[in-house]
Amino acid sequence: MIRLENLTKTFETPEGIITAADNINMTVGKGEICVLLGPSGCGKTTTLKMLNRIVPPTSGKVFIDGEDTSTLNTIDLRRNIGYVIQQIGLFPNMTIAENISVVPKLLGWDKTRYTARAEELLAMVALEPKTFMRRFPRELSGGQQQRIGVIRALAADPEVMLMDEPFGAIDPINRAVIQDEFLKMQQTLQKTILFVSHDIDEAIKMADKIAIFDEGKLIQFDSPDNLLAHPCNKFVENFVGSDRTLKRLRLAKVSEVMTPAPTPVKRDDDLQHALKIMHERDYIAVTLVDEFGRPIGTINRDLAGSKRGRCGDHFYGLRAIANVNDDLRSVASSMFSNDTTWMPCVDDDGVFRGEISQRGVTHYLGATYRRQERDNTLNRET
């Protein structure tokens, strides 16, 4: 856990005193990724660098796991915090193995231990240890170097990581891949991470919490969904963009929004049976599944009412299927490209799990506004 208390940094310049970070207060829970976001010169990087005193704070305190870090020696503090910078900063004179082992060596680990650790970390980012241990940074591609930069910071297994635009220098395709890899790693590692970015999309993708900065001040500190749904002022609203509700689509999974497991029909069922289900449950259509429970088509009331026979002989084919782990953004995209407002949802084995509709998505996105309205009304009444 990281807690910043009235953290302030001022610089004296010939034009007067400049406040780079003004009374920053925030708490990042254990295992959370907090993205510090804002335009350049907003104080986000200064705030980050005050944690490991690359920038010494003018006043205020930093607590890590409840411990006041101002009581710690700077060098010990830094050895226990992972640090990743935008320029990666791999030492070109050292091999990859040596680069990864820098902090473990400083901490006095023995050779077998830090070598094993380096191999383990390389394997974790899918770089073959045998090939890469003895290479030099210049022999690696940008993306590979960036992965090494991240695992180097993880080498001594620090609780806290500081990352200063760590994926900023990579091309968009590789960046997305590395972000995904990193999130996957984070699921098992559960580090407490402060992450500087100027890219709202990256922030939404990575963050559990987002802190928006402007002119040295912390403007809003909130979960990504709240930040997008309820920006606290004009600046944040402009920063997150006019399509902010579309960005929220990325934050929700199909499984949270779908109507779970509506009763399906099988091939051998009679159309009358399908009609009965629709009447009983008040559906406008029912999904047809095969013997393994995988959706193959759909039957609506008109069809069931006008035809006779088995469901397997009279159904409409499926235009698109959503996976329960997809985010709403890809579902919306799929709906638009297939000109449909409704999709069956399947799990990883392809088994029918639920249905998602455009109406359901809209309803889900609007829930937070309705909640706020209700709270406001309650407040007014009391």
Added chain:
Amino acid sequence: MQKSKSKYAWIAGMMLMFVLGVWSQNSGLIEGFFYYSEDIIYLSKQHMQLSAISGGIAILIAIPLGIMLSRPRFRPIAESMMQLLNIGTTVPTLAILALSMSFLGIGSTPAIFALCIATLLPIVRNTYVGLLSVPEHLIEAANGMGMSSMQILLRVEIPNALYVMFAGIRTALTINVGTVPLAFLIGGGGLGELIFTGIDLDEMPMLLAGAIPTSLLAVSVDISVGLLAFLLVPRGVNPLRYKQ
């Protein structure tokens, strides 16, 4: 095209060498040269001693000085300091020799002193520039990982500046070896003895007996320092050892 050109140049060079060889054999130059072989061996040793001592002292002074000037604390005065050292290179070596003779007397001591002064600048400058050109972000990364200033210097800054530092040492020592003959003028010994006496007596073989070993020494110092650089500079930052 490029290849055939260099091939012709090579053949032409060989022809020239052959003609020179035949001519010098006929004129008795080679015979004359070997007449001085004992002197050559003795004076070469002296020459190398002078070079090694003055060069060694220069390296021992110049590298710490270069490191010191590159520290943030000294950076404001670094350039003026460098100008001061520049005087050692700008003033003709002969003049430095004469000046050092005036307060250190004659012999090898003033010679070593003067050679030292003349050798200092390239090493200091290359050490300083090499260290300054280590990218700022490497130092930030090293700081962020909790290295002490000394660890940063030894493990990050110097290894990354080493190639440039070696280039300075290489230039300085090669110039040094080429300058040692002047030491003879203040009684410092070395191969200058054969060169200057040869000039005075108008003895071509004697002059060459001093000049040829001097150039060979200079070339071999250049090659061996180059070899050291090849071996000692870490492979990841050694332009001699990776393909561009």
